[in-house]
Amino acid sequence: MSVTTYPISPETVQHVNRPVFGHVIDNEIVPSADGRTMPVIDPATGEEVAVAAVASAADVDRAVISARRAFDDGRWRFQTPLDRERCLRRMSTLLAERATTFAESDTIDSGLLRWYTDGMVDFALNSIDYFAGWPTKIEGSIPPVPADLVAYQVREPHGVLGLIVPWNGPTAVFAFAAAAIAAGNCVVLKPAEQTPMTAVLMAEVARDAGLPPGVFNIVQGAGEAGAALVEHPGVDMISFTGSRPTGAAIQAAAAKGVKPVQLELGGKSPFIIFPDADLEAASAAAMMGVWMASGQVCTAGTRVLLHDSIHDEVVERIVSGSRDMVIGSGFDPATQLGPLVSAAQLERVMHYVSIGQDEGAELALGGHRHGDVGFFHEPTVFTGVRNDMRIAQEEIFGPVMSVLRFSSEAEAYAIANDSEYGLGAGVWTNDLATAHRASRALRTGQVWVNTYQMGYPTVAYGGVKASGHGRMQGRATIEELTHVKSVWMKVGEPVGHDPRSVTL
Numbered sequence: 001m002s003v004t005t006y007p008i009s010p011e012t013v014q015h016v017n018r019p020v021f022g023h024v025i026d027n028e029i030v031p032s033a034d035g036r037t038m039p040v041i042d043p044a045t046g047e048e049v050a051v052a053a054v055a056s057a058a059d060v061d062r063a064v065i066s067a068r069r070a071f072d073d074g075r076w077r078f079q080t081p082l083d084r085e086r087c088l089r090r091m092s093t094l095l096a097e098r099a100t101t102f103a104e105s106d107t108i109d110s111g112l113l114r115w116y117t118d119g120m121v122d123f124a125l126n127s128i129d130y131f132a133g134w135p136t137k138i139e140g141s142i143p144p145v146p147a148d149l150v151a152y153q154v155r156e157p158h159g160v161l162g163l164i165v166p167w168n169g170p171t172a173v174f175a176f177a178a179a180a181i182a183a184g185n186c187v188v189l190k191p192a193e194q195t196p197m198t199a200v201l202m203a204e205v206a207r208d209a210g211l212p213p214g215v216f217n218i219v220q221g222a223g224e225a226g227a228a229l230v231e232h233p234g235v236d237m238i239s240f241t242g243s244r245p246t247g248a249a250i251q252a253a254a255a256k257g258v259k260p261v262q263l264e265l266g267g268k269s270p271f272i273i274f275p276d277a278d279l280e281a282a283s284a285a286a287m288m289g290v291w292m293a294s295g296q297v298c299t300a301g302t303r304v305l306l307h308d309s310i311h312d313e314v315v316e317r318i319v320s321g322s323r324d325m326v327i328g329s330g331f332d333p334a335t336q337l338g339p340l341v342s343a344a345q346l347e348r349v350m351h352y353v354s355i356g357q358d359e360g361a362e363l364a365l366g367g368h369r370h371g372d373v374g375f376f377h378e379p380t381v382f383t384g385v386r387n388d389m390r391i392a393q394e395e396i397f398g399p400v401m402s403v404l405r406f407s408s409e410a411e412a413y414a415i416a417n418d419s420e421y422g423l424g425a426g427v428w429t430n431d432l433a434t435a436h437r438a439s440r441a442l443r444t445g446q447v448w449v450n451t452y453q454m455g456y457p458t459v460a461y462g463g464v465k466a467s468g469h470g471r472m473q474g475r476a477t478i479e480e481l482t483h484v485k486s487v488w489m490k491v492g493e494p495v496g497h498d499p500r501s502v503t504l
């Protein structure tokens, strides 16, 4: 099968030409028990390039039993902390060696541009390297207690983590799986149905690095497989990144089993430009904030809030800077805007564009599908947007920017916070006090000042309000992926101490 007309490495060709992208259970790649498969579509061409297995409840059960066994017999969590660190470091070395295959595979099934998929590999490498240092550093504490007792607190892994993820960062997901494993958990990962390819590569990296069977299992499939994983009694905790409605359904389903849930559910992030900002840099960042990955990024700054005094100038910069973007395959180095991930996502974007027009917003740029091959959409800018419009309130996950106006600082924060979401926020100002006031005023998990979408493995990442709860990255992740166990011991009174002499 011809995968793409662009040159790709022989290793990627071999990887993509697997007969089926299977599940990975006990370090073995296996088909579904009932043989069910789904097509893998290249969004740049709309053509089928591979097939992947679809898990039924029976396959999910097999994967969970394997992970349960691996957790319960302690084959991973009771290895010495240094051995666990060495294993994670080998994972990072192998990922670096196979980086091109990861990045090319992600571009084939997600359509994301090659520089972006390279970036995701770097992100995963950084995170794995960071989390590889944790097994020797997850320390407990010894709180003061009455003299006849000793108590200590240790952090223990939750157990089996069901990890359900979307398509927009297939290799980046490796970072959170590594964090879970570093904390001593066993993982069953369900990749998105649109992007099944790199999960198999991750499992191979984990296996070749010496991770024991069952510690990192993969089940392929769509919502049905995800739901079976959430409901499985052998799963102790759920981590989900994806859309708000699915996240809410998962939290409700997990509640039946009283399971902890970590959720990252996207957003409608405000990107505020004050009049004193560097308008050239701010406009470029505003474009990148929505066009990157064709807007399929949870933190996309899709609500661009402009002060009245600079509104027209910034809109002009954005429109003229975006008008001639090169739209095409993620493999073409000239491409600036790639496809959406699927026909369904393209439909969704076109639907929201027509909603915006019906609501009375003004189309300043774009607004149409691009070409008739693959799932491309023009960069699209709406001006005259009111914050109560659906295009300002609902996450579109496409290259659609909504521009809103404000006339005072207080109004900017009021508009920014008038959203059920609270993931990211961008603030552009050269005034230190404004930057600090904005950072305090905005109800979001991240605030970026004079930059946007920066991240580093040492720094927590996550949302508030309907953007979810719980944190990925940094020390907060290790806390998220462990619980505190308190151990009490009666040791009697200290020798030589007479408790009767104590007066209160």
Ligand code: ADP
Pocket (backbone or CB within 6 Å): 164, 165, 166, 190, 191, 192, 193, 221, 222, 223, 224, 225, 226, 227, 228, 230, 241, 242, 243, 244, 246, 247, 249, 250
């Ligand atoms: P989208 O519909 O935009 O692809 P979703 O949030 O529905 O995004 O999907 C994100 C992930 O959640 C995917 O891996 C998908 O298969 C999975 N998923 C979808 N529905 C459910 C569900 N009811 N329970 C568990 N996982 C689900």
